[in-house]
């Protein structure tokens with residue numbers, strides 16, 4: 001089998017992976033360069049579709065303070081956010097956001113050239129930076145893709161998917177098996193620092209704001225390799241995704257910032273209803289708004305509610321939300337005149353590979369950053385626009401950590417690893433699975449049983465159904481194509497979500513159980529690990 005050797009390898013090219021690759025290449029002298037592997041084209045990711053913005057407690061906004069941002073984050077996190085992690089990330093945000101600006105990211109500014117800040121739900125003040133109005137993710141990833149392409153020390157491998165981590169018998173990560181979608185071949189990459197920046201798991205659910213690639217690959221691979229996985233039961237359902245029809249499954253996001261600018265939620269009769277659910281109304285934390293919409297849909301027997309943005313001054317609405325207004329227009333909705341049909345959809349994975357702010361995981365040589373990691377910042381419920389911040393701060397801190405680490409190409413590849421590799425030289429028996437149909441089946445199970453409201457009964461139904469799907473899918477390691485690998489990973493992360501949700505016999509943040517409505521006095525993280 002073909003192989004290559006690099007001291008540092010980054011997997012994934014969203015905000016976390018691109019920025020980590022860039023900072024490492026800028027800071028560390030790597031004679032053979034750094035390898036950046038991504039399963040689609042460079043920059044294709046959840047990050048690219050982020051709209052509302054990125055939190056920055058920056059010196060350009062002197063009214064804001066780290067302590068205020070920390071207070072808002074901890075409140076939204078429902079007792080499970082780690083205070084020290086939150087304080088650290090918030091405090092470093094000024095340095096990191098200004099470094100992003102120096103690396104070519106253009107945040108929106110007023111006519112005097114000053115950065116403009118917006119408000120989002122559950123933030124106590126305007127502190128969200130944005131780019132291109134409501135195209136912040138595109139603004140950040142485009143700039144980072146440009147910088148990565150211009151850096152001769154970064155080698156990019158596109159349409160290539162990490163499918164297994166190589167762990168030596170002394171439990172050190174030594175690299176990964178990569179599947180090249182174009183050639184259909186597998187190859188080996190050896191490294192002493194493998195960085196997973198592979199994003200979240202939204203695609204495990206029928207309705208999601210996440211693009212097709214969000215299949216939880218990194219979490220599944222790390223779990224199989226024996227890493228500790230944390231808090232997987234906490235899946236954030238965004239309250240307002242564009243709900244054109246029950247058949248529209250990958251749903252376009254209607255950013256929280258639209259409510260931040262004054263839009264109101266209304267029911268089928270045009271009546272506002274949020275005051276019945278929270279005194280913060282439209283600006284309550286996401287989990288509360290999501291459950292309010294879900295209840296209202298059940299009361300009214302409707303597949304959606306509506307978001308009335310037409311009450312926002314027209315020129316402001318169009319200038320601030322060009323992407324949202326044009327996407328709605330393509331679908332026959334003029335948002336200056338008509339309310340937008342919206343419903344909740346799976347959006348963000350609070351849990352993931354347990355990692356520190358510098359990306360270190362429970363396995364030596366394996367690092368995880370961005371949505372695939374669980375640092376404890378988001379707790380049980382992520383505060384809007386904290387995720388892009390976590391991506392870039394953790395990438396920055398990881399580069400700093402690695403600049404003091406002993407980065408060399410691993411020399412000794414032990415017999416355990418040789419055995420792992422052997423599997424990939426053998427031919428897979430049987431014909432290709434209809435992975436699209438299988439994915440649809442899994443997504444239905446998860447949406448219907450492990451969604452916004454959960455019960456022991458629904459979770460046990462899901463557990464059984466996923467076990468059957470696993471039994472029917474005969475590939476455990478080598479698969480025939482990318483779709484099969486993704487399905488295998490989706491099965492694995494679905495089980496982790498279900499296990500976490502069964503174990504957590506309370507309701508907290510995004511995890512709501514109608515049979516355990518109480519929130520326990522002591523907040524505990526959940527951990528799952530294959531190898532104890």
Ligand SMILES: Cc1cc2nc3c(=O)[nH]c(=O)nc-3n(C[C@H](O)[C@H](O)[C@H](O)COP(=O)(O)OP(=O)(O)OC[C@H]3O[C@@H](n4cnc5c(N)ncnc54)[C@H](O)[C@@H]3O)c2cc1C
Nearest residue numbers: 012013014016039045046047052053162199370371385388
């Ligand atoms: C529609 C939408 C709007 C959002 N808006 C905001 C917002 O305004 N503010 C905010 O803070 N957050 C927002 N979020 C959340 C935020 O965008 C994500 O949490 C964040 O961008 C995740 O970045 P990441 O780099 O960790 O992962 P991603 O951006 O998802 O990148 C993952 C990368 O890994 C690659 N990959 C995955 N598996 C493999 C594999 N096996 N092998 C190789 N490559 C692989 C993917 O192709 C991709 O390039 C939004 C999310 C969505 C979906």
